[in-house]
Amino acid sequence: MGAKSHKCDSYRDPVVKAFRQRQDLSPFARCRRSRSAPRSGPSNRTGSTTAARPSCRTKASAAVRIGAARLLRFHAFARCAECETRAHQVCKRNQVERKLVMGFEVRALDGSFGREIVGLDISAAIAPDVAVALKQVWLDHGVLVFRGIGTSPEVQLELSRCFGELEPHPIEKFRLDGYPELILLTNDGGPVGPVYDFAGVATTQRIPWHTDLAFTTTPNAGALLRMVRKVETGGQTGWLDTAAAYDELDQATKDEIADLEAVYLFRAGLEEMRFNRPDGKRLSPRKDNYPDFPPVANPLVWTHPETGRKVLNLSTLNIEYIVGQRDEQGDALIRRLIDHALQPRFQYVHEWENNDMVLWDNRRTMHAAFGHPVDQVRVVHRTTIKGNVAMGRVMPEAAEVGAGA
Ligand SMILES: O=C(O)CCC(=O)C(=O)O
Numbered sequence: 001m002g003a004k005s006h007k008c009d010s011y012r013d014p015v016v017k018a019f020r021q022r023q024d025l026s027p028f029a030r031c032r033r034s035r036s037a038p039r040s041g042p043s044n045r046t047g048s049t050t051a052a053r054p055s056c057r058t059k060a061s062a063a064v065r066i067g068a069a070r071l072l073r074f075h076a077f078a079r080c081a082e083c084e085t086r087a088h089q090v091c092k093r094n095q096v097e098r099k100l101v102m103g104f105e106v107r108a109l110d111g112s113f114g115r116e117i118v119g120l121d122i123s124a125a126i127a128p129d130v131a132v133a134l135k136q137v138w139l140d141h142g143v144l145v146f147r148g149i150g151t152s153p154e155v156q157l158e159l160s161r162c163f164g165e166l167e168p169h170p171i172e173k174f175r176l177d178g179y180p181e182l183i184l185l186t187n188d189g190g191p192v193g194p195v196y197d198f199a200g201v202a203t204t205q206r207i208p209w210h211t212d213l214a215f216t217t218t219p220n221a222g223a224l225l226r227m228v229r230k231v232e233t234g235g236q237t238g239w240l241d242t243a244a245a246y247d248e249l250d251q252a253t254k255d256e257i258a259d260l261e262a263v264y265l266f267r268a269g270l271e272e273m274r275f276n277r278p279d280g281k282r283l284s285p286r287k288d289n290y291p292d293f294p295p296v297a298n299p300l301v302w303t304h305p306e307t308g309r310k311v312l313n314l315s316t317l318n319i320e321y322i323v324g325q326r327d328e329q330g331d332a333l334i335r336r337l338i339d340h341a342l343q344p345r346f347q348y349v350h351e352w353e354n355n356d357m358v359l360w361d362n363r364r365t366m367h368a369a370f371g372h373p374v375d376q377v378r379v380v381h382r383t384t385i386k387g388n389v390a391m392g393r394v395m396p397e398a399a400e401v402g403a404g405a
């Protein structure tokens, strides 16, 4: 091997280079065992070849071989000082941290979960191995933020398809013309949902913490929003990590709720929901943009079908009562769980810029739309990643609701 071949192609990649400079990275993959290897020769930070560090060269090439076999085309393996404490993706066979793979960078967000993806090239089709790597980061972290790259419906669809089959909106009028898999969320031409008075401001698109389709037996796996036109006031979307919320319950509560089911439903008039309904005064008449849904019973603690993690399945907007405890005691339990889950430390709130895209794992998070003044126009395009794991059962009361709807 000549000196030239000691540097992999990724080393010339500007994204990789910038990342290394920022994060103080070695240009070589290192496994935990090699960390103590004595340094010889010039610093790797300045781009010296592995010839200066024979022990690293061996481990780096082994790491690349394993990576290449697994994901076909690794750009680089990298480890930064941060990785000592944070669990980035780990190559299980040799414990090499691979924070930087496939030419995109994975950065922590301002919150306890979720990640930002930086440097992803979506000017052309996303290669299957890149899609696999992105999906893994999504499953590991629950929310992915892509800033400024969502410039067209095509880009949004291309990215969304990395995470699973897309689901067209069941109600045709919400679909974007020519793009059945894109849903248009906008108040352009009139508010999309009810208008409430919040602190004297007529506000639309304000939706309390919920999980999409928590009131059905098969919630969708995820969704991706693209900000086409942001508003100047408000309009944020928040996400909440229900896996962490579960983990941090005390053991007595975990035992208490382990086998409970709760009933969830959806009413087009959100103020008719029982717990976390919108707190303002309704200004618009009840308009049946959406149908009411019959009650469904789902487990209160759900095992994520792809990661195996337990999550608190709360959907605060939709939860009605605990099965078998339709009383004060059951309601008190729901209130206690809601107070616990809504703590800011479990949340990430996104301040939108145009062309941002945010993807979430709907089985491991709740989200909330903060709303915006009704006289400002917000335009969002959304894709939905289909869910295919049923968890609940339709309640016998469904017949009554169905008859009345
Ligand atoms: O408008 C938003 O920010 C989010 C709306 C929402 O809840 C959704 O798309 O599921």
Ligand SMILES: [Fe+2]
Residues within 6 Å of the ligand: 210, 211, 212, 367
């Ligand atoms: Fe939602």
